Amino acid sequence: MVVPLAAERRANTRLLDAVISISRDLRLEEVLRSVAGYACELVGARHATLHVAGLDPVHHGDPNEAGSAELTVALDSGGEPLGTLRVRGGPFRPEDEADLRALAGAAGIAVDNARRYARSRQRERWLQASNEITAMLLAEEHPGGELQLITGRARTVAEAPIAAIAVAHEHDPDKLVFKVVDTPGGIGDSLVGSAVDMATTASGVVYSSGEPLLLDTYGDAAANWQEKYNGGAPPVLRDLGSAAIVPLAAGESILGVLLVIRFRGEPLFGDPDLELLRNFAAHAALAMRYANARADQRRLAVFEDRDRIAGDMQDVVIRRLFDIGLGLQGVNRLVQPALRARISGLVDDLDGTIRDLRHSIFSLRNHSAAEGEQPGGLSEEVLRVIAQATDTLGFEPRVGLTGAVDGAVPADIRPDLLATLREALANVARHARASEVHVELRIEPDALTLHVLDDGIGIPAVRARSSGLANLDRRAQRWGGSMTVGPSGGGGTRLTWTVPLPEQG
The missing domain is CATH 3.30.565.10 (Histidine kinase-like ATPase, C-terminal domain)
Known part of the structure; x- marks a missing residue:
């Protein structure tokens, strides 16, 4: 009885060591590899396979060596099924299945903790990305390209090969147009500028409803739509897999939709990913709206300053020059004939200066209109009519x-x-x-x-x-x-x- 008791103690010690070891690590991939390795060691198996929902299987040992026996136990955490642990080899003892179940129970808790930790880290990265985008957009001299900034950060944090932003079509209210498609190597350049229907596409539904959406087979849906309505689809579409699509919502206003997309065969996006992306998009949209408002204020200040300068030139400078010219013309009648030609030349110079000032006033006001100010101010039109009459009048x-x-x-x-x-x-x-x-x-x-x-x-x-x-x-x-x-x-x-x-x- 001494030997079996010692063996049982050693088995319990190995099980305890395994449970402690896998509980220490919060990196999900390392946890899975450790569980598969400890499973083989604990029950003397030659191969172990660990299946966890949403992840690729993890193997340990020699999968090609045939085993005469096999044990399979479930992984769960708090009653929620997570996957299965299967070992092959043997022969297995009756107590091996109990040890494997104990290991699987500890593994389920470790996997759940690792996932929680990963989501926490992911949430931190999204929050940091939101803060970075906000800081850049609200900087006094931000680099511009707001949509490119947002898609670039979203693609990096989501660990997705593709990110895109679609906005309402400028001339067709029933369509969206892809303004930015951020991909490695420019493989998505052919998608930039492509328009999609608002009512019959996933992006359009998100834009119209303001509600986010997950699609596991985005590529097939997008390619089928393109082939049906446009007669053909870019080849890259068929390679796309999971997609998370969220509105760029600033309060009640929808500025566009943000998509992050993975290739076929890559891990699927889940509800936690969708929620994090939605929060990021909301922060980015508000930053865009505020940045645009600040830019409008700066432009308005410039336009007001130009109008003030133009008004001063019109109301003060030109009027004084006119008065000076009239004064010189009055003096011209009183001076000797030898000086009259000289005074007349000075009057002509004043007339030329006045015309140059008129042109400067037009330039100031027209430049403001070209940069976004409402064109066609009445004062501008009055001055234009007067300028047109100058040649006919002769002055x-x-x-x-x-x-x-x-x-x-x-x-x-x-x-x-x-x-x-x-x-x-x-x-x-x-x-x-x-x-x-x-x-x-x-x-x-x-x-x-x-x-x-x-x-x-x-x-x-x-x-x-x-x-x-x-x-x-x-x-x-x-x-x-x-x-x-x-x-x-x-x-x-x-x-x-x-x-x-x-x-x-």
Whole structure:
């Protein structure tokens, strides 16, 4: 009885050593290899195979050596089945199965702990990736390429060979278009720019519903769709396997969908992976939205600064130059003839400077419009009409703009205002024989008033019927306004065109 007792103690010691050893390691692959090795050692088997759901089988020993006996026990953790442990060889003793069950019980706990640890580490990596993306997007000078940043980090953390982002099609609300496909070696470049249907594809369903989705056979589904609706599919699609698809959701707004995809035969994504990816995508989408808002604020500040500069140039600098020019013209009549040519040259230089400033003002406002500011401001259109009339007049009119010219005049009144200004300047060019014209547009809370004054020959005492003036009057009456023409204070003619404005709500 001494020998069997000693053997039993040695067996118990080996079992205890095995349980302690596999319980210490939190690396899942190492745990599985240790369990398979200890199983062979514990019961004297020549080969062991460990099957765990979602993972490739782990082998230990010589799988080709035939065994006369086989034992199989289940792995579970808290009643949840995890897989099986099978040993071959033998012959096995009756107590070997009990030892193997004890080892399998400890292995189930160790596998569950290793999985929990792996998920914890994975959660940390996703959180770190979210923080990195947020920091980069919100940096004062972030590198740009927001979608590329997001897909690149998602592909790395998910340990997936492919990550992609699809957004709503710019011209077709029923489709998504793949803007970024991040793959090793550019194998997914053929997929960039491809459009898919919103209603009949997994990506479209996620975009429309805002709910994430797992697909174990994404490649087959995508290839079949392409072949059905587009007549063919890129060969790479058939190689794709599991996919996790989540919305890029910033609050109630869906900016797009993010996909991470593995090749056929690689481990499948599970619900924990989907939840981690969904949280990452939500953080990234919020960072994108906030970064875009900050960029808009910076652009708006630049545009406002340009408008301020343009307004100062228009209202102050040009007006002062006009006053200087008028002063020089007045002095020109009083000086000796030898100096008049020189003064006239200075006046011409001032006129050229004024034209250059006009061009600078146009450039400032047009540049803002090209970079995203709403184009077609009324002040810009007024200046353009005046610039177009300069050649016909033979000189550049003086301009004064007062009040909220760009914001207070309704869009439907603007065409009549501009047509009135254009025709008034044309009348001056045809009939007035003027050397100066002053255009003033004044915006008040309840009305706009356009004055066009010239220093020409004035209106005759008896006027023939003028269809042009009738047009101007009709345009004013259309909006409940009026038009008057009469002599200006210093000779010449004054045209006044007034239209009431609606109350600003």
